Amino acid sequence: MPAATKKRELDFSAFPPGAVSEYTTHLCLACIFDVFTKQLGLAPRTAYTEIKRHSPAAEELTAAQASRPYFDSDEKSPRCPYCNSAKRWHARLDTYRIVGGKATDVARRALLKSLPKAEDQFQILETRSDRRTLLFEWLDTMGRNLDFEDEGWLIEATRAYLERREPKTDWAQTFEGLRAVRRSLRLEEGWERDRDRLFLAPSLYNEVLFVQYLVSRSHQHGGRTFEGRLTLIELVRRLRYSGHLDAQGITERDQFDVLEKLVEHLVGGEGAVKLYYIVDRRDFLEKVKTVYARYAT
Numbered sequence: 643m644p645a646a647t648k649k650r651e652l653d654f655s656a657f658p659p660g661a662v663s664e665y666t667t668h669l670c671l672a673c674i675f676d677v678f679t680k681q682l683g684l685a686p687r688t689a690y691t692e693i694k695r696h697s698p699a700a701e702e703l704t705a706a707q708a709s710r711p712y713f714d715s716d717e718k719s720p721r722c723p724y725c726n727s728a729k730r731w732h733a734r735l736d737t738y739r740i741v742g743g744k745a746t747d748v749a750r751r752a753l754l755k756s757l758p759k760a761e762d763q764f765q766i767l768e769t770r771s772d773r774r775t776l777l778f779e780w781l782d783t784m785g786r787n788l789d790f791e792d793e794g795w796l797i798e799a800t801r802a803y804l805e806r807r808e809p810k811t812d813w814a815q816t817f818e819g820l821r822a823v824r825r826s827l828r829l830e831e832g833w834e835r836d837r838d839r840l841f842l843a844p845s846l847y848n849e850v851l852f853v854q855y856l857v858s859r860s861h862q863h864g865g866r867t868f869e870g871r872l873t874l875i876e877l878v879r880r881l882r883y884s885g886h887l888d889a890q891g892i893t894e895r896d897q898f899d900v901l902e903k904l905v906e907h908l909v910g911g912e913g914a915v916k917l918y919y920i921v922d923r924r925d926f927l928e929k930v931k932t933v934y935a936r937y938a939t
């Protein structure tokens with residue numbers, strides 16, 4: 643990677659894993675210029691000024707399915723799916739989402755302070771969400787990235803959950819060369835690595851089973867866990883007999899009520915969460931200038 647490109651990247655190393663999500667989308671400037679000059683009848687100069695000010699909403703930048711004038715593509719030289727324009731008409735917008743809270747406040751303030759202020763090269767957006775929505779979004783993303791054909795996903799999901807639960811621990815080191823995860827017969831809380839095995843206290847092990855169930859249930863009949871394939875009824879029964887439900891104060895009998903309570907326990911309450919988006923507009927500003935130059939001549 644050339645030094646100039648590298649220097650442009652933001653440094654998120656001060657943030658705990660899972661606190662920052664990255665989104666990339668492409669914006670077709672030919673489509674936008676077209677709307678402003680042809681449909682709205684603006685002079686190119688006015689269109690340029692308007693477009694430069696364009697500030698998209700967080701939903702537009704992070705949507706799973708982009709809509710005009712945005713589009714997603716992994717190709718090196720994509721064509722606009724709406725107007726077939728070539729790459730030189732497209733701007734790339736990178737968006738970084740930081741989950742607000744104690745774990746990220748200091749790093750976020752420092753990062754925002756360090757960003758260049760000139761010309762609105764970076765735009766900051768704020769929205770609100772809640773922990774439950776974030777949990778299901780996290781499960782969804784994980785589900786899309788795991789390979790369920792390979793048994794290794796069970797350990798990967800365990801690691802992802804532990805990273806989320808205890809972001810300060812060096813899990814890369816803990817999982818290095820790990821071959822198995824087991825329920826500990828000795829530990830009352832926490833975890834312990836013993837040679838190539840990781841032992842989890844029963845409550846933590848049960849939480850991992852629940853996460854494995856949640857992440858795999860839409861891909862399989864029932865969910866898959868370290869304890870094999872389980873339907874919701876089987877999972878609830880297992881957690882009840884192991885004392886997990888009593889320990890969490892879950893007294894509901896209906897399996898779906900129990901599921902709700904387990905989710906509540908996993909997210910740690912209904913808390914509201916603030917989300918911060920950093921939109922990197924540098925490529926957009928450069929491209930809009932060159933596209934305008936084409937229009938103006």
Ligand SMILES: [Zn+2]
Nearest residue numbers: 670673722725
């Ligand atoms: Zn287009």
